[in-house]
Amino acid sequence: MVGVEGEGFKIAMFALEQGRYTVASGATGVIRASRDASVAYALERETFGTKIANHQLVKQKIALMESDYQMCHLLWLRAGYLKNQGKLNAKETSLAKWQATVRSEKAASMAIEVHGANGYSNDYPVERYLRNCKAAVIYEGTRDIHTLMQADWALGLKKEKPARKTLPPWRPAESREAVAAD
Ligand SMILES: Cc1cc2nc3c(=O)[nH]c(=O)nc-3n(C[C@H](O)[C@H](O)[C@H](O)COP(=O)(O)OP(=O)(O)OC[C@H]3O[C@@H](n4cnc5c(N)ncnc54)[C@H](O)[C@@H]3O)c2cc1C
Known part of the structure; x- marks a missing residue:
């Protein structure tokens, strides 16, 4: 038996907190990848005699991807910081997972649009980002449950x-070695 009788649900929920943290991380990476692919393409593709990076509505998509990436990265770092301190973090981890996954869906969709029809083909990676992001909105608690x-x-x-x-605070390897040597 893991833990004591009657504690199973609590232990399962605790495990979810760790899973949600990794999902938030992956989804934040999808936002970053969508931004990076969109920036590269916008600086290369030209329409009407100028790079599409000069069109304001393309800029808007890139600005949204950038702000969503920065926000989700910070939410994820805060959850990790609390975990390292051994503090309660269910709320913060849920927020990081929820926001990173829903914003990754938006970022991947916008990245396809920045690429025009090329984004819909598998010549570019962005169509894969949209396929990859969708499952993470559903597992480890759907967007509805986190809302x-x-x-x-x-x-x-x-x-x-x-x-x-509760788990003890995380200590760097050197201090663990020092404690072991005492
Ligand atoms: C690719 C993928 C991998 C997965 N991997 C795993 C895994 O490794 N381990 C595992 O255990 N599970 C896994 N799952 C399952 C996943 O956790 C569930 O699909 C998810 O929890 C939703 O449950 P459900 O599919 O039964 O949908 P349902 O619970 O039937 O939900 C259907 C819809 O109703 C909404 N809904 C349901 N209940 C409520 C409520 N109380 N309030 C408001 N809205 C509600 C949901 O948000 C959703 O929109 C995976 C799912 C996918 C897609």
């Missing part, structure tokens, strides 16, 4: 209770 959880936390209808045992 409801975040609302309940904000409304005070849901409280994060400490587990019977």
